[in-house]
Amino acid sequence: MAESRTKLTSSELASIWSGYMNDSLSKCVLSYFLKHVEDEEIRSVAQFTYDLSATHIEKLTAIFQNEGIPTPTGFTKEHDLNLNAPKLYTDMFMLSYINHMAKVGLLAYSSFISMSARKDIRSYFMEGLQETSDLYDNSSEVLLSKGLFIRAPYIAYPTRTDFVDSRKYFNGFSSLGKERPLNTVEISHLFMNTQTNVIGTKLALSFAQTSPNKQVQKWMLRGSDISKKHVQIFTKTLINNDIQPPASSDVSITNSTTPPFSDKLNLFHMSLLSSAGMGNYATAAAASQRNDLMINYERLSLEIARYAKDGGDLMVKNGWLEQPPGTIDKQKIIKTKDSE
Structure with missing residues (x-):
């Protein structure tokens, strides 16, 4: 119980703020995808992704409220999404995009975990990492089944182990x-x-x-x-x-x-x-x-x-850049006090 009353560190606050911004963006993008996707397998992946983002927004909002911290504005369907816009992306691109953003999410969640000390915050991001791993796995399977997964180049298997025997190994210019x-x-x-x-x-x-x-x-x-x-x-x-x-x-x-x-x-x-x-x-x-x-x-x-x-x-x-939580500007406080 003592740990639950410990205040969030700056890195934990940065992590949940970034997570909220990213998931609110994802929720808007996936809402648009779901409006226009035609392939049922891809729709299933898009729905799974949307549900993850929606759940994350609910959990992060609860954390902000419990800590008495203003919830970020982020991105909303009311101000940042036009569901009446015609289809802009093909179904195949939607699937590739989701797979790519899952990779970005894997890196982000592992970073957030390493920066968090409080048990509940670590648990949230560890769960998010597992969910994102599942998303990458699911989207990869659908890409593979449709022949759309772009594999890295193949090379011949090595026949023996070897060691670098010259500094020329590091040369890239000739x-x-x-x-x-x-x-x-x-x-x-x-x-x-x-x-x-x-x-x-x-x-x-x-x-x-x-x-x-x-x-x-x-x-x-x-x-x-x-x-x-x-x-x-x-x-x-x-x-x-x-x-x-x-x-x-x-x-x-x-x-x-x-x-x-x-x-x-x-x-x-x-x-x-x-x-x-x-x-x-x-x-x-x-x-x-x-x-x-x-x-x-x-x-x-x-x-x-x-x-x-x-x-x-x-x-x-254009007034579009939302400011992350920061330290108190003491110089600004002093100037404001002097002007009163």
């Missing part, structure tokens, strides 16, 4: 074009980051296509172009190592120009994906042993950071 072949760790990250950028490209393009705001359109198109460029860089690296990167043939986006989501939701969505992308690049840079790959990930991560910064400025300009 005037003779004789860089050492990629290892499986490097291939896996190149493949994963290719796939995440493909999703990002299509989402950004769909948001640009439907946004009535010229500045938002421009920023979204810039994001789509950045993702396309990153895909080209990663796939070129694979191809130069005689590895053909698999790709999806799904068109993904219809010709609708009616916005199903608010620009506020769309910008937050792209900011969320940008943050996940930078995290993926940091992990990939640390795991890769060829120095050209490390440098690529670092410079491309900087490009995403600049893009995200401009998106944040755009959200502030």
Whole structure:
């Protein structure tokens, strides 16, 4: 009982705030998917995802209320969703999107768990991690059954173990074009980051296509172009190592120009994906042993950071950026007191 009266730490508060924002976004997106999805198997996955987000919102709201903390505004059907908008995404893209966001959720929940000390908060996020694992498993099974699961490249099985015998193993630059072949760790990250950028490209393009705001359109198109460029860089690296990167043939986006989501939701969505992308690049840079790959990930991560910064400025300009809980600004209190 004593632990239940312990106040939330800053990291726990950050985790439940982030979880609420993400689930409120997910609930809006999945509501729209459910309105338009036609394939019954994909509908089942979408309904399962929606139910998870709706349940999470209820549980997180209860935590905020029990702690006496204002519940975040987040995203709502009333202000951020237009269910009357025509179908914007194909069923196949909806399924791929859900599978991709499940991967993002797995990383987020594991991070939230590691930052939480209070038993009830840890239990909530551990349950969420298991639910998200089930979601990834279910969506993967449906993708596989429909022949839509994009597998990582295959390589020949090794016949023996080996050890690095020269520092040249780390070289990725060569005037003779004789860089050492990629290892499986490097291939896996190149493949994963290719796939995440493909999703990002299509989402950004769909948001640009439907946004009535010229500045938002421009920023979204810039994001789509950045993702396309990153895909080209990663796939070129694979191809130069005689590895053909698999790709999806799904068109993904219809010709609708009616916005199903608010620009506020769309910008937050792209900011969320940008943050996940930078995290993926940091992990990939640390795991890769060829120095050209490390440098690529670092410079491309900087490009995403600049893009995200401009998106944040755009959200502030339009009053769309909800502020996370923060410490008390003592200087502001003093100035306010002096002016009274």
